[in-house]
Amino acid sequence: NAGVTQTPKFQVLKTGQSMTLQCAQDMNHEYMSWYRQDPGMGLRLIHYSVGAGITDQGEVPNGYNVSRSTTEDFPLRLLSAAPSQTSVYFCASRSSGTEQFFGPGTRLTVL
Amino acid sequence: TQLLEQSPQFLSIQEGENLTVYCNSSSVFSSLQWYRQEPGEGPVLLVTVVTGGEVKKLKRLTFQFGDARKDSSLHITAAQPGDTGLYLCAGYNAGKSTFGDGTTLTVKP
Numbered sequence: 001n002a003g004v005t006q007t008p009k010f011q012v013l014k015t016g017q018s019m020t021l022q023c024a025q026d027m028n029h030e031y032m033s034w035y036r037q038d039p040g041m042g043l044r045l046i047h048y049s050v051g052a053g054i055t056d057q058g059e060v061p062n063g064y065n066v067s068r069s070t071t072e073d074f075p076l077r078l079l080s081a082a083p084s085q086t087s088v089y090f091c092a093s094r095s096s097g098t099e100q101f102f103g104p105g106t107r108l109t110v111l
Numbered sequence: 112t113q114l115l116e117q118s119p120q121f122l123s124i125q126e127g128e129n130l131t132v133y134c135n136s137s138s139v140f141s142s143l144q145w146y147r148q149e150p151g152e153g154p155v156l157l158v159t160v161v162t163g164g165e166v167k168k169l170k171r172l173t174f175q176f177g178d179a180r181k182d183s184s185l186h187i188t189a190a191q192p193g194d195t196g197l198y199l200c201a202g203y204n205a206g207k208s209t210f211g212d213g214t215t216l217t218v219k220p
Contacts, residue, residue: 042210043154045208045209048207090153092153098208099156100154
């Protein structure tokens with residue numbers, strides 16, 4: 001099993017550009033989440049999904065959209081990138097338990 | 112909003128020393144988890160504690176969940192350079208996890 005995979009690993013955007021961060025898991029987990037991690041801070045929840053077709057907002061959802069058309073994939077879309085969105089983004093998945101499995105992260109810089 | 116405060120934020124010690132990291136909240140959690148994160152990687156689960164007063168041991172690491180399920184501690188005995196990393200606590204309620212800001216531990220040989 002590959003676990004949770006994320007692409008790209010690094011990305012540089014200009015202010016106003018849009019892009020999609022990809023996340024996939026091969027563990028048949030129902031629950032998937034997106035977090036951002038800023039220096040000196042823990043992980044803050046952006047959006048999450050409890051199953052295909054069901055998504056909800058987390059703590060910091062503004063400027064981000066998600067969709068969950070399949071169990072495996074949970075892409076995160078930045079509609080119009082801003083410097084405040086410079087961060088490291090982690091995708092995570094879990095089954096019905098509480099242990100989350102994290103991907104390796106996407107390091108995003110917005111100029 | 113449920114907040115988790117971790118202390119200390121940074122900790123630099125010599126190999127062989129003992130240390131304790133604290134995770135405190137005013138909220139009650141149904142369970143609490145400790146993760147360890149290395150540079151350039153995602154967090155990896157170390158332990159989940161569920162019952163108030165529960166103590167779990169993982170080799171040289173001892174985790175305790177407070178009686179009221181609002182706080183937790185991580186104690187490392189005889190720290191080694193391989194313990195270096197970012198330690199994160201996460202409280203779990205209603206399908207979502209709230210993370211603390213983390214404790215960056217450096218163990219010098």
